Amino acid sequence: MSDIRNYIVFLILPISLGQELLQNPDFENVNSISPWICNECNAAIIPDYYHGKSSVHVSGRIHKYSGLGQTFPVQGGHHYQCSAYIKVHFNTQGKLFANLHMFVTYKTTDGTSHYKQFANDQYHQKEFNWEEIGGDFYIPSGVSSAKVYIQINDHSVVYSLDHASCQQIPHDSQWKIKATDRIENTRKGRLNIKITSDGQLDTNGLIVQIKQTKSKFAxxxxxxxxxxxxxxxxxxxxxxxxxxxxxxxxxxxxxxxxxxxxxxxxxxxxxxxxxxxxxxxxxxxxxxxxxxxxxxxxxxxxxxxxxxxxxxxxxxxxxxxxxxxxxxxxxxxxxxxxxxxxxxxxxxxxxxxxxxxxxxxxxxxxxxxxxxxxxxxxxxxxxxxxxxxxxxxxxxxxxxxxxxxxxxxxxxxxxxxxxxxxxxxxxxxxxxxxxxxxxxxxxxxxxxxxxxxxxxxxxxxxxxxxxxxxxxxxxxxxxxxxxxxxxxxxxxxxxxxxxxxxxxxxxFRTNETHTLSGQTSISQKVFYGDYQLTFRKNGVIVHTENINMDQDGQNIIVNL
Known part of the structure; x- marks a missing residue:
């Protein structure tokens, strides 16, 4: 199981995002949290941190919406992601969890204020230490600024925040081309078939069918x-x-x-x-x-x-x-x-x-x-x-x-x-x-x-x-x-x-037929899975073989 997990981690590329839009995202200025605003709460820079050398500690909250927020520039008609690392502290008896939310608010061109929750962790334990909270959202056309803020239902909960970020998610007009390339590279492997014989081998007119019967992918x-x-x-x-x-x-x-x-x-x-x-x-x-x-x-x-x-x-x-x-x-x-x-x-x-x-x-x-x-x-x-x-x-x-x-x-x-x-x-x-x-x-x-x-x-x-x-x-x-x-x-x-x-x-399946003209090998990329190989000469099946294709560069020797 661990080998599979390591393989996946190796394959996943870092998420591609735009430039950082928040200021003072790591709270490294020990004298000020600006331009962050602590709404109906107290904020202090402390030496405990997830990233860098310090974080902000938020206490004295009197409402569920009391907490940190920052306004940042946006371009309407685009998608954004915001995130931060949070550590909660609460001692309320009988409380197993804190209910954490992340919101974005903005005004549209008609002057209407919009409040959108884009992240929730309603079963957050204080034992979790530093954990990320975040998500993505869409900003309508005409909007030029938005405010991101943290909300916790229980106002007795205090928390520390660090390593915050807001970035635009770039639009990729080539996503389908790239996806098709990934399919070719990750869902297929090269199958090499070598044909041999104990006697005289004549492959002229030999028809080889490579038919997938099951997919490795479910x-x-x-x-x-x-x-x-x-x-x-x-x-x-x-x-x-x-x-x-x-x-x-x-x-x-x-x-x-x-x-x-x-x-x-x-x-x-x-x-x-x-x-x-x-x-x-x-x-x-x-x-x-x-x-x-x-x-x-x-x-x-x-x-x-x-x-x-x-x-x-x-x-x-x-x-x-x-x-x-x-x-x-x-x-x-x-x-x-x-x-x-x-x-x-x-x-x-x-x-x-x-x-x-x-x-x-x-x-x-x-x-x-x-x-x-x-x-x-x-x-x-x-x-x-x-x-x-x-x-x-x-x-x-x-x-x-x-x-x-x-x-x-x-x-x-x-x-x-x-x-x-x-x-x-x-x-x-x-x-x-x-x-x-x-x-x-x-x-x-x-x-x-x-x-x-x-x-x-x-x-x-x-x-x-x-x-x-x-x-x-x-x-x-x-x-x-x-x-x-x-x-x-x-x-x-x-x-x-x-x-x-x-x-x-x-x-998403391979079903190919090759007619040979004297050659004794076939090399083709095929989807991973189970296959039936069928060999015909002059309309007569001379050989069948079932194989499992589960790795790139697999070599199959078929003796006719």
Missing amino acids: FGTAFRAQYVTDSIHKAYQDFLYNNFEWVVPENSLKWKQMEWSRGHINYDKGIDAVKAVKAHGMKIRGHNMFWGVPSRLPRWLTGLSSSELLQELHNRVNGMIAKSRGMLEHWDVNNENLHGDFFEQHLPNPNITNDMFRWIHNAEPNVKLFLNEFNVVSSSISTTAYTNQGKRFRIDKVPIYGMGIQSHLPSSTINMDSLKYRLDKVAESGLPIWITELTIMDSNENNKAAALEDVLTMFFSHPAIEGILLWGFWDGAAYDTRLALATGSSVTPNAAGRKWQELFHQR
């Missing part, structure tokens, strides 16, 4: 359990098995849906569905073991004591693993952990998610374990907090494999500069990334198809990303029909569905 979707276990839904099943290689049960492995009443667990629905798709060669993600958002919990958990709750968590892991052992590739451990803290508050244990990872790993060491979160690329609200969580898990030696990014995109209008910035930020965690729940909301199928092509190209090109799963594909089994790639009782692909098929079956 292309998949969520599915509904009832639609894969009942033959009446053959059209749904055909589309599923013909256009995806990975799947994730949408609801049937979730605790709430499995155990509506305590002790009465329905394993069969989810496990039968897993067996059905596995019989068709699909690889399966487990979603999810826990989900600490109150509305997503079995209701009966809310009345338990902390000791009873802890025992039920163990029962959930042990019972689920006993039924699913060997069937699943992944588990999302505590879903949307940055947006729900039921377990943390009721045990109480601010690090219970770390423990959950260890329990599952001990029960089934070969399953890869994931965090899974939203508002990471669809907005920047949770991007940096999520990156920090991944970094902490690595430092604390939590048995985590990767970072699940849900990617519920609200429309087909997607800023690719911001999307790449957010992906690069999460990649700083040093962990593999999986796109786990991709949706693009648009009732216009052609707009959705164009956006899907752009998004898949960006995701597939990013060296930290190992897989992309849609959150459903059919309008008859979707929480919102605008996300559908296929429609009607025949599950007919719309323009977006046809675009997925084009990318999955053609553009």
